[in-house]
Amino acid sequence: MIKEEKNKKKLIPLLVYGSLRPGQYNFDRFFGKLSKNRIDNPETEVDFICSVILSGYKMYTIGKAPYPVVIYGKPEDEIECDLLLIDENSYNNIRLMEEEAGYNEDKVDVKFEESKNSFEANVFVYGDSINLDKYQRIESGNWNQYVAENSKAEVN
DSSP: OOEEOTTOOEEEEEEEOSTTSTTSHHHHHHHSTTOHHHHHOTTOOEEEEEEEEEESEEEEEETTTTEEEEEEOOTTOEEEEEEEEEEHHHHHHHHHHHHHTTEEEEEEEEEOTTTOOEEEEEEEEEOSOOOGGGSEEOTTOOHHHHHHHHHHHHHO
16 A cells, blocks of 8 residues: 555555654654754655554564564564655665665555555565574564563663
């Protein structure tokens, strides 16, 4: 589903689960008032639609600084995502960042329980081979919850 406004601007559906979620650092990097993306592209647009649960994916944190990766999992594995509609230029910049970091673009059907409607959205899945034994799985599948819990632990 690509939403077109009156001025014919295409908005692309993107599921975000980690640092691109509202309130996280890459969201601010791309969509904050002073972000390079917004300054270079005054037509930047982002609309938060809703949070959704995406089945069939597992989340891990890798690296010295916590950083989320999502890989394909079993049907019962779930992650929490935010559904955004974003302008094409922002999407292309995000895609470039994700591909350089080893992620692959995937298309998934997003289903809304209440209305039973669905449509296709994009999500980035980690594609590089990685030894997950040395990294922590985020069982909740919720990056915002993980960050909040771990930042509290660091303060105490």
